[in-house]
Amino acid sequence: MIKDITSKAEEKMKKTMSVLKNDLATMKAGRANPTMLDRIEVEYYGSMTAINQVANISAPEPRLLLIQPWEKSTLKDIEKAILKSDLGINPSNDGAVIRLMVPELTEETRKNLVKNVKKTGEDAKVAIRSIRREANDKIKNLKKDGNVSEDEVKKGEEDIQKVTDNYIKQVDIMINDKETEIMSI
Structure with missing residues (x-):
């Protein structure tokens, strides 16, 4: 049961990453795309x-x-x-x-673009953390219902946290890459 919750949470996080990737791709960075x-x-x-x-x-x-x-x-x-x-x-x-x-980006335009990129990244992190909270709540409800032990709950929460940390790290990498791309044009 806990594995199902973890895998569903991870699937939602993958979708969040996909949306982030698409959002970043549609942001103009001085090159025609x-x-x-x-x-x-x-x-x-x-x-x-x-x-x-x-x-x-x-x-x-x-x-x-x-x-x-x-x-x-x-x-x-x-x-x-x-x-x-x-x-x-x-x-x-x-x-x-x-x-x-596609016009040249001015310094001001680049800075505004970077702000938008960071905001988009932060929105993705919020979505990922929300998915984590939702999964942890489901795991705690299993314990309340007496379906799992305390140790299983702890293990499940740790697994969810590891997955969350991994996706948050991926968001940071994507945002830094896009920021570098924008500022180096």
Whole structure:
């Protein structure tokens, strides 16, 4: 029973890490990266669809994103979606493709980006700790119900703590890597 609780907690922590990884990938770091557009959706045949589902997105140069829609009729909608987004990049539409020039990051922009990265990392740590607390509560409830001994509870809590420490360390590493990437551009 305790192993089930531990493995479920670890699975949730893995999902948290996956979300963190995606969040960090969508943050622009001065280089053109197709994942920057992952959160932007465009209206396509009446429903909101991710840009990468209606167009080919490539980065032919370090500071340029090229968006080639599969249907030319979606060009204007993609352009509007990019303008509405929080990217802060003006698209250049030549009738066939959309070009996005990723601007140089100023020192101030870098510092703000690093703040956002740290906040995102802190949010992930809070989520991981919340998962730990939830798992520990479930283990304690097993003891209250008389299903496990005190020693099993202690062992279960130690296992959960080890898993938590491991994921917190991974978050720190990811945040430091992203911070280094942003400041070294």
